Amino acid sequence: MSTFRRAQSQAHPNKTSTLMLAIVVLLILNVTIQIWLLYTGLNNALEHNKGIAFPAFIGSFTILIINCGLLYYLPRRRR
Amino acid sequence: MPNNKEKDPDWKNDFPINQSEVTEVTRRQFAKFLCLVSGGLATGSAFVAAKAAFFPGKKVQGLHRVCSINELPVGGTRAFVLEGSSTPYVLIHLENGEFKAYEQKCTHLSCAVFYKPGSGKIECPCHNGWFDAMTGEVLQGPPPRPLPRLDVQVTGNDIFVTAAKEEA
Ligand code: FES
Numbered sequence: 727m728s729t730f731r732r733a734q735s736q737a738h739p740n741k742t743s744t745l746m747l748a749i750v751v752l753l754i755l756n757v758t759i760q761i762w763l764l765y766t767g768l769n770n771a772l773e774h775n776k777g778i779a780f781p782a783f784i785g786s787f788t789i790l791i792i793n794c795g796l797l798y799y800l801p802r803r804r805r
Numbered sequence: 806m807p808n809n810k811e812k813d814p815d816w817k818n819d820f821p822i823n824q825s826e827v828t829e830v831t832r833r834q835f836a837k838f839l840c841l842v843s844g845g846l847a848t849g850s851a852f853v854a855a856k857a858a859f860f861p862g863k864k865v866q867g868l869h870r871v872c873s874i875n876e877l878p879v880g881g882t883r884a885f886v887l888e889g890s891s892t893p894y895v896l897i898h899l900e901n902g903e904f905k906a907y908e909q910k911c912t913h914l915s916c917a918v919f920y921k922p923g924s925g926k927i928e929c930p931c932h933n934g935w936f937d938a939m940t941g942e943v944l945q946g947p948p949p950r951p952l953p954r955l956d957v958q959v960t961g962n963d964i965f966v967t968a969a970k971e972e973a
Contacts, residue, residue, distance in 0.1 A: 746832050746833075746836075747832075749836060750832055750835060750836050750839070753836055753839040753840065753843070754839065756843060757839055757842055757843050757846065760843055760846040760847065760850070761846060763846075763850060764846050764849050764850050764853065767850050767853040767854065767857075768853055769949055769950070776857045776858075779850075779853050779854040779856075779857035779858070780854045780857070780858065782850050782853070782854070783847070783850040783851050783853065783854035785850075786846055786847040786849075786850035786851075787847045787850070787851070789843065789847070790840075790843045790844055790846075790847040793839070793840045793843045794840055796836075797836060797837065797840055800833055800836060803833070
């Protein structure tokens with residue numbers, strides 16, 4: 727079975743390097759969104775507006791899944 | 806012992822540490838670390854959601870007498886605490902004759918707030934935050950949430966407070 731992996735491993739190091747950078751940037755963006763979600767959830771769960779805490783958790787969890795999925799696309803170590 | 810100079814000390818053989826291995830972080834490691842942080846944040850959100858869903862804060866129970874009407878002139882305020890709790894509250898006699906009770910704790914960083922007589926506003930001196938004395942809403946400044954409110958009931962000559970009805 728041929729996957730993206732073989733092509734990826736044969737690609738020029740410049741390409742994999744760009745890919746690596748893109749993935750890291752995406753991860754940083756996602757983590758930033760999660761920090762914002764946690765802050766929002768905390769802020770509103772403290773007093774009244776309890777309704778936001780659960781959606782914030784769902785969002786945060788979804789982003790975690792996406793982040794772990796992104797790890798799969800990290801280029802292999804070059805040897 | 807000058808002839809020993811080149812030879813590594815024994816501990817280096819016992820604990821072989823490669824300088825570049827321990828000080829340099831690869832992008833791959835960094836990406837994995839970001840995922841770990843992401844997991845931590847998701848867990849944090851889970852705790853917040855669980856706390857909000859299963860351990861709601863204690864509500865003020867029943868009626869509490871604060872003082873009698875003639876102890877509180879128009880524009881005056883009176884700080885009080887309810888027995889069994891240490892949360893400071895403030896009772897305000899507004900210029901229009903209404904009584905209002907709020908938590909005397911700024912929602913920003915918990916400084917004590919004060920009613921500014923004649924203005925209809927509650928002031929937080931710490932970072933110049935202002936609340937509407939009628940509703941507790943934030944008028945300006947850094948506080949993120951309105952002041953928590955207590956309902957006031959006047960019965961005869963006495964002023965009572967009770968938990969505010971939750972508005973949707
Ligand atoms: S503590 Fe009240 S404005 Fe900052």
